[in-house]
Amino acid sequence: MQQQLFQQSQEPWTWVKGYLNPRQQSLLLTEAEAYPYERPEVTVYGKAHKIPRTQIWFGDEGVEYKYSGLLVVPTPWPYYANRLRHQLSKDFGFVSNGVLVNRYAGGRDCMGWHADDEDELVPGSDIASVTLGEGRDFVLRHNDTGEKRILHLESGDLLLMHYPMQQTWQHSLPKRLKQEGTRWNFTFRQLIPGFHAGD
């Protein structure tokens, strides 16, 4: 393995720089450029607005995801996203049944502070995040101490977010107005199938 592992034992994440080689990046990026993204409207504190990025949810049948009160039905897995899911399972024993792809078309697009702690996620499961395209700062903030960490995630990087990171840290992707390039981020997740059946 040529990859460098940046595992700091006290932190619940593992940063694998250059996890995808340039060829893998380019095949996945070409595929990702053609995904039919959507910009859903969400209601936060009673006010409706469009999210500051576009996204699409791929998953196994029945693996629905609720996002800010919005139920998202999965689109079937595209070829290279599915290959990457299997690569993660082979390399790390990391199993997932859905992936949220976020597309940030320049530095105005962003994601606010949150933790991925929804009830439909399998308790104790990890989340695997893979970045393509423009490098951006990914910021973590500890719930109790307020300590901040900035990880500059670049194309091909993998960030394994281990349990219980979502319970102890929040994360965000802040605006970077001077940056113009497009960034894609894939977060592979393990959801409880049929969790929203009957919603």
Ligand SMILES: O=C(O)CCC(=O)C(=O)O
């Ligand atoms: O774009 C990123 O790196 C973060 C994405 C994220 O936090 C999410 O999809 O929940």
Ligand SMILES: [Fe+2]
């Ligand atoms: Fe997140």
